[in-house]
Amino acid sequence: MGSKRTLVPMLGEIATATGSKTALDLFTGTTRVARRFKEQGLAVTAVDTASYSEVFAKTWIAIDAKDCDQNELEDAVARLNSVAPSAGYFTKTFCEDARYFQPMNGEKIDAVRDRIETDYRSTWLYEPLLASLILAADRVDSTTGIQMAYLKQWSKRSYSALKLTNPGLLAGNGVAIRGDAMEIAPQLPSADLAYLDPPYNQHRYFANYHIWETLVRWDAPEVYGIANKRTDVREAEHRSRFNSKPDMPRAIRELIQGVKCETLVLSYNNESWLTRDELIEICSSNGHVEVLDVDFKRYIGSQIGVFNKSGERVGNPGAKRNTEHILIAGDRKMVSSIAKQLRD
Ligand SMILES: C[S@@+](CC[C@H](N)C(=O)[O-])C[C@H]1O[C@@H](n2cnc3c(N)ncnc32)[C@H](O)[C@@H]1O
CATH class of the missing domain: 3.40.50.150 (Vaccinia Virus protein VP39)
Incomplete structure (x- = not known):
């Protein structure tokens, strides 16, 4: 990045x-x-x-680690890791129509992201869990780093199973x-x-990291081209x-x-x-x-x-x-x- x-x-x-x-x-x-x-x-x-x-x-x-119950975050990460995979927009768009992630990981990402939305949207855990999901997805992607293209052959790390970890909060203001x-x-x-x-x-950056934008917004946008970028990357506001x-x-x-x-x-x-x-x-x-x-x-x-x-x-x-x-x-x-x- x-x-x-x-x-x-x-x-x-x-x-x-x-x-x-x-x-x-x-x-x-x-x-x-x-x-x-x-x-x-x-x-x-x-x-x-x-x-x-x-x-x-x-x-x-923005979060001060001293103000948070770290056990809550640990528990939520563990819960999300045990969610059953379920194919949705992410799997179809980024694992089948394109090959940024292996479908087994795409299905997990779909399920975890949905669960973050339904169970944590209005809690302080929402952003830390999203950060954790992005980091976990990043560890199993099949790109050279940016999302303008994916590799022809699956990367070695794409075969590893997606696993969320505690993003590690910092104390301070x-x-x-x-x-x-x-x-x-x-x-x-x-x-x-x-x-x-x-x-x-x-x-x-909006185009180079379009998958992270979509994973955060969770708005199932229309996509175009080989890289399956969001169509709104072409808009002037970006x-x-x-x-x-x-x-x-x-x-x-x-x-x-x-x-x-x-x-x-x-x-x-x-x-x-x-x-x-x-x-x-x-x-x-x-x-x-x-x-x-x-x-x-x-x-x-x-x-x-x-x-x-x-x-x-x-x-x-x-x-x-x-x-x-x-x-x-x-x-x-x-x-x-x-x-x-x-x-x-
Ligand atoms: C070179 S990167 C910064 C990398 C950062 N220092 C790091 O270590 O990760 C440039 C950043 O500027 C952001 N950006 C682009 N235009 C911007 C703007 N007008 N205002 C604020 N951020 C912008 C991009 O989203 C991108 O994250």
Whole structure:
């Protein structure tokens, strides 16, 4: 999910070095970065447009583990694991018409998802159970990671039986907001630290993770094409300004001007539409800017190439590595000292 797993320790160090108590994660995705901030004791606000991301943010950021009876969650997970499989929309669409999951797992997903809706909809367990189901499904899928296509041959892990586990709640404070960062950011109170990790090319997350959207919404949408994507992925409301080459520079500039924070951190890919110098110039509205360049292993799909439904290669593998720029903007003394510390 474009997750910043390898950058998380560095972002955690920036939070510590700045002495931040509050943080914004405006494109939170998997919430991996927001979780690190929360684990370090910061009060975090996590924002994203995706429904599945809101489920993750409600689970890991908004819920304070200290306020919950963990046994209730354990019991619910165990109950769901014992639900009898039953084929429905999910099995038909994603296991028979397409081959993202083995039918035995699709039938289980159908049954578990229905049960979450009927038994837990109005309880605090709803989002943690949905998060648990997405994670369980992710462990047995047959893709290279994104849902633009599925593998020609079933992946090894797709043969494993779907099993829900406790998603593991975190203690601490946080807020989950589903919405457009452009609109939400100016309305939020000032934070010590703001982390921005916007999409950096034309690929839309709503389309790349359409199955998680459907699993959360549970709205049995009409689908199209080989990948069986929701027909509404084509609608304008699901396009992000960050996916548009002509509009993206303006969007980033407006966003950064609207975010109220002491220290701003932006991560951006060297294959994006903006150069390093343009990024520095844009971030300088928040103070002095330092850039850290991090070597990054590319998404596996781009290493093995792109295939069509018959398994023929229709795209070539890209370069195996790329660079992620981490821009830190804020008080000169603080930013210079953090950059030095992280470079050493
Ligand atoms: C590069 S990913 C972020 C990954 C995240 N840092 C992580 O570690 O999982 C970009 C995210 O921005 C979200 N997004 C796209 N346009 C958005 C917008 N206008 N406002 C808020 N979120 C948006 C996408 O849904 C996606 O989750």
